[in-house]
Amino acid sequence: MRDVVIIGGGLSGLAAAHELQGRGIPYRLIEVKKRLGGSIISERRDGFVLDGGPFAFPRRADWSFLEALGLAGALIPVHDSHRRDLVAFADGAQMLIDALAKPLTGTILHRMAVSSLGQLDGQFTLCLENGLVLDAAAVIVAAPARFAERMFRTVQPEFSLKLADYGYDFIARLSLGFRDADLPHPPLFPWDMAVAFYEWTEAPQRVPPGHRLLHVGLRVPPPLVEPDALTAIVRQQIKAHGDPVIRRLDIWPEADPLPPHRATFRAEMDALLAMLPPGVVMAGSDYHGLGLAERISGGRAAAAKIAAYLDSRP
Ligand SMILES: Cc1cc2nc3c(=O)[nH]c(=O)nc-3n(C[C@H](O)[C@H](O)[C@H](O)COP(=O)(O)OP(=O)(O)OC[C@H]3O[C@@H](n4cnc5c(N)ncnc54)[C@H](O)[C@@H]3O)c2cc1C
The missing domain is CATH 3.90.660.20 (Protoporphyrinogen oxidase, mitochondrial; domain 2)
Structure with a gap:
């Protein structure tokens, strides 16, 4: 089975990796920075x-x-x-990152940025800024909207345009x-x-x-x-x-x-997330509201969705 690629090694991405590992699903995690943790330091x-x-x-x-x-x-x-x-x-808060990262045995690629996502014959293709191209059975995007926006320009332009407006x-x-x-x-x-x-x-x-x-x-x-x-x-x-x-x-x-503070945020974001192709799941506060504990449950929920998607495929 091709593995699941997780984009982003902050709290959401690490929680997703943790959950995939617990379910025995192979994954690779890609983080643009040298260190894991994202906004936690x-x-x-x-x-x-x-x-x-x-x-x-x-x-x-x-x-x-x-x-x-x-x-x-x-x-x-x-x-x-x-x-x-x-x-x-x-x-x-770094102790939470360390505790999540320590047991991970999947591949973690540091200092590599995903620039675009593509889809062909039920598989996903990820282009990295360094020219590397990776295949994936499914993708968890655990990067904020301001970074995720350009990943979707080809595969889902309307979604990308909406993310570009995120304040x-x-x-x-x-x-x-x-x-x-x-x-x-x-x-x-x-x-x-x-x-x-x-x-x-x-x-x-x-x-x-x-x-x-x-x-x-x-x-x-x-x-x-x-x-x-x-x-x-x-x-x-x-x-x-x-x-x-x-x-x-x-x-x-x-x-x-800013958008999660609007009363209409949930309905608007749910409509946006519904545009995504099956097999791609977003995780993080830009899509699911603020809070640290919620980032853990959100990362886990993203992994559970991907597990269900993989199970549903012929
Ligand atoms: C300054 C700040 C303070 C906060 N304070 C609190 C607080 O006190 N209490 C609270 O409950 N919540 C707080 N939050 C909100 C929330 O809890 C944190 O934002 C949470 O840590 C977010 O985790 P995340 O994994 O979703 O995103 P992030 O931590 O942003 O992680 C995303 C990761 O994706 C990586 N990435 C981005 N683009 C790419 C790419 N193209 N390819 C590969 N990797 C990529 C980034 O380098 C980063 O490591 C705060 C947020 C910030 C920014």
Whole structure:
């Protein structure tokens, strides 16, 4: 049997690979970057654990899958500006990526980008940017709409055109570690500035004793997206008494997908997904709504659909 190709090695693609492997279905995963994880990136530095992408998640999400990944007890509480009941990963969200990737035995091709998809005689053909051409029995596209758009230009132009219109919001994510005495309790920002949200934690798994970690999402004009300028703005607005002892700034020009916030999103996206040829399934927040736990269930659901498709073929 030709294998299933998964495009994208973020959370959705890895969850799909995990599920295919569990079902005994051969797969190859193609990831354009050197590392797996997509928008998830965590770093341990000077006793702090810093997340450059996804950081805090609703506690009420379905986290039951963590136990099977050996991550029971990995979630710690986080305080949030909107008083939501949030949790974060003790060792950074990257621990979820590592736990998913570790048992995978299928081929993972790094630093290779899929540029187009074709279909011939019930098989799929994938053209890569480096000129390589791969055959596949079925395809899971676990790459965001802004990248997936060009893959479909030939095989489903109408779908491609709609994905090309997909909009995103910019966000800068600033992680600042303060000495406890330097950060007001609780930290409060005036609401006239460009702070989309902020979260903080003093959990000993992520913060050294006597310190707290502040994680701020900012929507500011690009000229201000410079580490010193942003730190100064945050420091002044929050009335911190001293400089942060650690800092990490991540700039995401196309971070937040806008369409999932529209009331009509689900119906519109379902109509779009119905245009896809059988054997091609999309996974990821651009198609199925936001949330980290949902990315795992979405990746698994994509793999289950592909398994059903393969079973249904003569
Ligand atoms: C900055 C940021 C912060 C977020 N914060 C939160 C949060 O706090 N809480 C929450 O619940 N959700 C958050 N989300 C939303 C969501 O949880 C994450 O987006 C989630 O990690 C998405 O995973 P994914 O695998 O679907 O997509 P991605 O992580 O985007 O992974 C897609 C992968 O596809 C690869 N790729 C793209 N094009 C190609 C190609 N042509 N060929 C091969 N590979 C390709 C990319 O390199 C990438 O590795 C955040 C998202 C972002 C971007």
